Amino acid sequence: MKRARIRDARRRPMAMTVPAAVIVLLVTAAPVQAASAAEYTYPSAIDPSSITLSTTDGDSTVIKGDKLRVDAAWSVPDGARAGDTFGMTLPAELEAYAGTITLPAADDPSLTAATCTVAGSPSVLTCTLTDYVNGRTSVGGVFWFTASAQKTTTASAVAFAVAGDEVLVEVPGGGIGAVVDKPTPVNQKPSKGAYQTRAGNLCWQVLFGGSHIAGLDEVVVHDVIAAPDQALAEHHNTDGKIRVKYRTPESIYWTSMPFTGGWNSTGTEFTITIAGPFDPSYGYMVSYDTTPSDATTGTRYRNSADVSGIRLTSTYKYTVAGGGNGSGTVPPTPAPDAGAPAAPAPDMTTPIAPTPEPDAPEVPAESAPSSPEADAPEIPEGGAIAPEPGEDQADAAPDAGPQPERVGHGAVRTPAGEATERVGHATTLAETGGGVAWTIPAAGGLVLLLGIAAVASVRRRA
Template sequence: MLHHATAQTPTPPKRGAGKRRARIANALIAVGAVFLGAALSTAPAQAVPVEAIDPGTITITHTTGGSEVVLYDELRVSADWAAPPNAVAGDTFRLVLPTEFNVNGGTFPLEVRGGGDAGICTVTPKDGETRAYIDCALSDYITGKDDVGGLLWFKVQAVTVTENTQVEFGVGAGNVMIPLPGSGGIVPRPDPMPTDVYKGGFVVTGHESVIAWKVVAPGNRVNAAGDLVIRDVYSNDLELIEGSTDFPLLVHSMARTQAAWDLNEWDDITDARVESFPDTHELVVTIPGPIDPEKIYEVFYHTQIVVPYFPGDAFSNTASFNGVDRSASVTITETGGGTGSGVPRGEIEIRKVTEGAVEPDLQYLVDASFTRFGLAETRELPLAAGGDAQRLNNLPAGTVVTLTEELPALQAGEWNAPRYTGAGVVDHGDGTATITVLAEQTIEVTLTNSLAVPETPTGGFTLTKEVTGPGSELVPATTQFRVLYTATGPEIDRNGDFTLTPNGTVGLGDLPAGTEVTLTEIFAVPLDVADADARTIAFGTPGFSVSGGAPSETASFVIRADETVAVVLTNPTRVTNVPGTVTPPTANPGGTGAPAGLASTGGPGSLVPALTGGVLVALGLATALPRLRRARTRA
């Protein structure tokens, strides 16, 4: 490729330094005069043009194996070269190309038989009537060596139609005629009139970094009723060239006939609207309707490659004609000398996927960083969920590519770390990934984005059992009370039960804030005290007190974030058959048989003194039974 030098701005001298420098210069001149003769006698020979190309070895071949040369075909020119015995580093030799050929500018190494580079060749394209030529400069490689030579080759394009079967090369002081492939000279390229919308592109001959694009729409293939809107999206590695006479942007039309197409005569469309959007790499051209079905419409424009590029790099472009998409790709070819040949290549394809309720139509940017042919590069790849994949091509095998995503801002929520997946993809978990390029393979990378799920705040509650009243001291500590609960909400639907003992506490935690909890106690069966007095303990109406509030028969409350609701369940008691008193059962107005003033938590006849030890066992008091019976025996 052509290498450009960087211009340096000279630094102006400081004031007052002029006379001092003049005195120093005069002294140096005087001293230098003493050594001038000796210096001239030992100076190396001055570099001069030399004859190095063997004219008899110049050949022209097809790069695609065609039998005849067609206008704009790519051809390969090769020749043997040999440095003269008296050649020195810096000597040059030139090959002037036929007027029928042109070539892209660039440089390539001058290869030597057996390996090594003996210099560098610079390619200069045609400039008006000046023919294209190649200059090669010998390097220090030839110093002290004999018989230095090798093969010189490069690619050209046939740019002029001719019936001549030979073309003229300039070698040194003379010219030589070399036959073209085939037998028909350079023939016109068949160019049928397009019958459908299409997109194409090519590297501008003589300007390797400029790509010309054309989008063509026959009027009978688009909607004739309204405007024709052509939206062209070019590669992120390109910039639109605007305001240039050498590389113009044209919007024009011609009659839809083969004769007009062959003449290539276009009429400018002066009322077309052209809009450029550099940030999104878009060119939008609106041609006012109605669209004439008997015309062909074309938009022709140029882009500049703005990233380092090498032979094999491809640049893509997609055009939409009123919603009908067409794509094209242009590949940079080698200039000559085998630059980059023999190096296996591979590519990486990156596709965007989103998961969950991600906002639609977001645009994502991914930086791809790598070093290629000793040059560090960073490419910015635009991605959209469900959109086209972005591709990095022409990467030498073994190249390590680092991907880093810049996530767009969200109206609400937060991103999870990007997730990279694919064969050979190393996801570092910090929004970056690395991929090592494999020869002749495409590594497919899927880049997934999702929203972080916020943690739901939680809380809980505790439930403590208290037994009160005259019979509280007679209730065994192992007595079990059963409480049912339900916990419902957007994120929970649970139910279950607790078993409590007097003064015991249970509870639940990690309940989502907003959960509604309901508590209900199963009725407490009255207890017989197995002593000589045959007393019975009856339980009154249970009371749930939530956070110190007034008691109620059931509890209902809502869980709040980072809080624990304290619930106390109180069971009042009453002792019947107290010695020295007679307390006959009183009918319950509710018809349950329970004494008036107590909760109807027992069944019918729950206060009858004839309750047996079997009831005590059912209530978990079997362990107390032997002790109570022994106490009665002693009495």
């Protein structure tokens, strides 16, 4: 298939020098294209140099009514998100086939990167990104859709509007020619078929040659739209219109003719009567439109017609006139730094200070108490043991001088002004300028004191 070339891939500003008398007209008309571009999140997403036109039937020339294919590439900046849009406006010479175009993800066709709609006159393409692009970089792809050549032109290129600029794209054959009317034989065989209109509807045609109805005073056409089922989708007529025409072998154009009758109230069935006489060399056509309930590729629709006893049935498979794809890169997850020291696990336990047991003074074997009833010395307040008057200082506890003062539970103050504290359940020994004082827990040290007292009593007796 021949691809069209971008004419010098050039873009030119849409503004131009005009006489003052027509400035008001331009100010009124300009917002049509300017507003269209301004509504896009990324008006420059479509690459102007990528836009091409080609014929769908492979012909090297284009005439009015021919179908053309429009191709282009697109990309959006990093950070684009679902709901962001891009698009362009078609030339006045072209009218796109309306519909919704899905751009599947290139890496996973079950996902959709963007959806595009084409509508209006002039035709406007609007593409909307999906959540597929969220968090991805280098997002872009291609798209294509079909349009009909609706105006003749001798210019070799037509102007698309992208980001407020005209982009001239060459037409195959160098222009759009007029239709040449010439004698064409009439197909006399009765038939029924359908095609998609530019508005996205289905146009159904019932065709029959005059040779099949010649001699009849009238022809009754009864048409019934098939009800939806597992294989068929629902469709019905919405405008109430029926067209009846004939064509002679000398012309390619159809001419309207009268009839009576019309649609039922639901737009699913009609009966009309066409009065004769009928020329056996003519062709006759009854046509009407239905609106499909599901305008997606592959959906099937059907109806049947009876033309004065000739039974005709047609099934049509809907095809979206467009396609493309999109893709993007998911940034890699940063690997943890191997050189960084691992954070220590938090210590969920609370250390408990151990309770040390003080060494008991060594007791000579011969000095052991002979009786458990030995008198225990009096223990002064404060928890410290003082030697008896006249007791041998070598065998007694060292002279501590003045008695330490108790300053609180588990703490004493010595004459030198120092204090010892009880931490947890530990017993702390403090030197106090020539004397030693033990801080003895209130309960835990009782047994220890009694043992020391017993030792002191034995020594006095000795």
